[in-house]
Amino acid sequence: MDALLERRGPNVLLDQIYATRTVEDSRGNRFDPFPVAISYNEGRALYRLARKARARRILEVGMGYGISTLFLCQALRDNGGGVYAAVDPLERTRWRSIGLRNLQNAGLEDLVTLHEAPSYEVLPQLLRERERYGLIFIDGAHQLDYVFVDAFYADKLLEPEGFLVFDDVWARPVARAAALFCRPGRYRRVPGSSGPHPSPLWRLLSQSPWFLRALAKNPRWFFGGGRGSYWWTFQKMQDDFLPRAYTLANRDSSTLA
Numbered sequence: 001m002d003a004l005l006e007r008r009g010p011n012v013l014l015d016q017i018y019a020t021r022t023v024e025d026s027r028g029n030r031f032d033p034f035p036v037a038i039s040y041n042e043g044r045a046l047y048r049l050a051r052k053a054r055a056r057r058i059l060e061v062g063m064g065y066g067i068s069t070l071f072l073c074q075a076l077r078d079n080g081g082g083v084y085a086a087v088d089p090l091e092r093t094r095w096r097s098i099g100l101r102n103l104q105n106a107g108l109e110d111l112v113t114l115h116e117a118p119s120y121e122v123l124p125q126l127l128r129e130r131e132r133y134g135l136i137f138i139d140g141a142h143q144l145d146y147v148f149v150d151a152f153y154a155d156k157l158l159e160p161e162g163f164l165v166f167d168d169v170w171a172r173p174v175a176r177a178a179a180l181f182c183r184p185g186r187y188r189r190v191p192g193s194s195g196p197h198p199s200p201l202w203r204l205l206s207q208s209p210w211f212l213r214a215l216a217k218n219p220r221w222f223f224g225g226g227r228g229s230y231w232w233t234f235q236k237m238q239d240d241f242l243p244r245a246y247t248l249a250n251r252d253s254s255t256l257a
């Protein structure tokens with residue numbers, strides 16, 4: 001499998017997208033998916049991780065043009081099928097359903113359930129429904145409060161020994177959320193499945209609101225078209241003790257009553 005991946009991606013559509021740097025909507029309008037979409041290296045690392053973990057249940061926050069979705073769903077298909085939950089409130093509006101169209105063209109749409117609402121509404125709902133996932137990829141809103149909420153629920157939704165991947169850890173809020181929720185002891189960092197560490201200059205710059213505004217306006221200046229990306233992968237060692245403590249406390253109070 002690895003030798004094959006050195007020459008081409010896990011599916012023909014991905015090869016085409018990275019070669020032409022183009023995605024298309026149903027009216028034939030073309031768009032450059034970068035740097036919104038993940039880099040080829042990151043996609044390939046995600047594919048390999050999902051294959052190696054034999055993931056059967058994957059959750060993604062932030063689908064966009066669906067490039068990461070293509071890598072992960074292809075891994076799911078190659079693992080023998082499973083469940084893929086994608087969360088993105090703007091899939092049919094801002095992203096013109098291009099992610100869904102890509103999945104259809106790759107023959108992967110049957111795997112995916114798209115939740116068209118913000119993650120802070122969908123993730124608690126999935127938790128209430130007792131859903132659990134073996135791999136969770138977080139690439140939604142990058143502001144501190146939003147990414148903290150994503151990380152909080154992802155931790156609860158992840159199976160023990162499952163993998164949690166944060167994209168764009170060059171952004172300080174994302175790195176802070178990852179560091180807070182994926183503490184040593186409960187998680188282990190998986191260096192072989194992570195991207196390069198953001199340089200001290202990046203970390204310093206990403207604290208500046210001026211820099212973040214400039215980045216949002218001109219992402220291509222900084223990322224050179226999807227080539228530079230930073231992601232961290234963690235493996236969960238054990239569940240949080242809090243839900244168990246909470247259950248015990250409830251049982252005690254009901255006994256008292």
Ligand SMILES: C[S@@+](CC[C@H](N)C(=O)[O-])C[C@H]1O[C@@H](n2cnc3c(N)ncnc32)[C@H](O)[C@@H]1O
Pocket residue numbers: 036037038061062063064065066067068069087088089090091094095117118119120139140141146
């Ligand atoms: C960087 S793009 C994702 C790119 C995609 N993962 C890929 O590699 O092709 C970030 C996505 O997060 C979505 N998003 C923003 N806020 C969100 C939220 N609160 N919940 C879920 N998705 C959100 C945006 O609509 C956008 O599609």
